[in-house]
Amino acid sequence: MSTKVQSFFDTATSTVTYVIHAGSGTSCAIVDSVLDYDFRSGRTSTTSADAVIAFIKQEKLNVEWLLETHAHADHVSAAPYLQEHLGGVIGIGEHIREVQGVFKRIFNLEPEFALNGSQFGHLFTDGERFRIGDLNVRAMHVPGHTPADIAYIIDEAHAFVGDTLFMPDVGSARCDFPGGNAHTLYHSTRRLLSLPPETVLYMCHDYPPANREASWVTTVAEQRAGNIDLHDGVSEDEVVDMRTRRDSTLAMPNLILPSIQINIRAGHLPPADDNGTRYLKIPLNAL
Numbered sequence: 001m002s003t004k005v006q007s008f009f010d011t012a013t014s015t016v017t018y019v020i021h022a023g024s025g026t027s028c029a030i031v032d033s034v035l036d037y038d039f040r041s042g043r044t045s046t047t048s049a050d051a052v053i054a055f056i057k058q059e060k061l062n063v064e065w066l067l068e069t070h071a072h073a074d075h076v077s078a079a080p081y082l083q084e085h086l087g088g089v090i091g092i093g094e095h096i097r098e099v100q101g102v103f104k105r106i107f108n109l110e111p112e113f114a115l116n117g118s119q120f121g122h123l124f125t126d127g128e129r130f131r132i133g134d135l136n137v138r139a140m141h142v143p144g145h146t147p148a149d150i151a152y153i154i155d156e157a158h159a160f161v162g163d164t165l166f167m168p169d170v171g172s173a174r175c176d177f178p179g180g181n182a183h184t185l186y187h188s189t190r191r192l193l194s195l196p197p198e199t200v201l202y203m204c205h206d207y208p209p210a211n212r213e214a215s216w217v218t219t220v221a222e223q224r225a226g227n228i229d230l231h232d233g234v235s236e237d238e239v240v241d242m243r244t245r246r247d248s249t250l251a252m253p254n255l256i257l258p259s260i261q262i263n264i265r266a267g268h269l270p271p272a273d274d275n276g277t278r279y280l281k282i283p284l285n286a287l
Helices: 049-057 079-086 098-108 182-192 220-226 234-247 258-262
Strands: 005-008 015-021 027-031 035-039 044-045 062-067 089-093 122-124 129-132 135-141 148-155 156-159 201-202 215-220
Touching: 005 049, 015 049, 015 156, 027 079, 027 129, 035 049, 049 079, 062 079, 062 129, 079 089, 098 258, 135 182, 182 234, 201 234, 215 220
Parallel strands: 027 062, 062 089, 089 122, 156 201
Antiparallel strands: 005 015, 015 027, 035 044, 129 135, 135 148, 148 156, 201 215
16 A cells, blocks of 8 residues: 555644545554644634544544654644544654653653653654554654654655754754754754655645745655755754854744643643643743
8 A cells, every 4th residue: 555645734833744544444643733722822722633633534544643753842732632532642752751851840840740751652762663554664763953853754755754854945953942952963864864865755844935835745855955954965064053053043932832841741731730720831031
């Protein structure tokens, strides 16, 4: 069976959610889902996730996996909501434990918050192989943007790369979040770009220049030839210098404070206070 991919682009966060399957009636995985969040009111809604649910029901797909490429800082995961309605196991890379350790301190989370990744149903190791129905998947650890970034490679032909790469005219991911490292990012991108040239790459975001519409699918060959930051011939030192200078000019993402607090919990909201309301924290002068 051939790999089929349905994409859903969330304009509010420029995030792409993917449903990977092999045709109607087969098993599927959902990658990098979005729970809508209004930071002005603190309200969540499920319009984006409901569109994914509608497609899966229409195609009579069986959800086996709810995959996260990392703990996102720019949108909130809808994985628990989707799991409630569709089933499936929430999975992420095993290095989420490092990210949890960093941000438990920054947010001074409740003592009971575990740092072992147990909020997720499965923690993938580098090189681990698993299946989505009849599709073969290989997990590839690609840290740098964060310590926990992981790519999912389907049948050695389709790679879902998270935030490690952007479209060729956008470049590469920032590395200035806690635990990020530009040297590490460079080596992760070279790993991805060492895949066969015809490998199809699926971005998690697109921030297009004014002269094109949003797009999120490219190939290894196109990235190696034309990525403005990472094309063939660019050295590690050049990439690190560029990222260090550029990252120093970037503001924090609008949703980093709510997103990280929720996403290191596998998308679950924090426990309710004694009044029944759930709260997010705003650490002052900490990021």
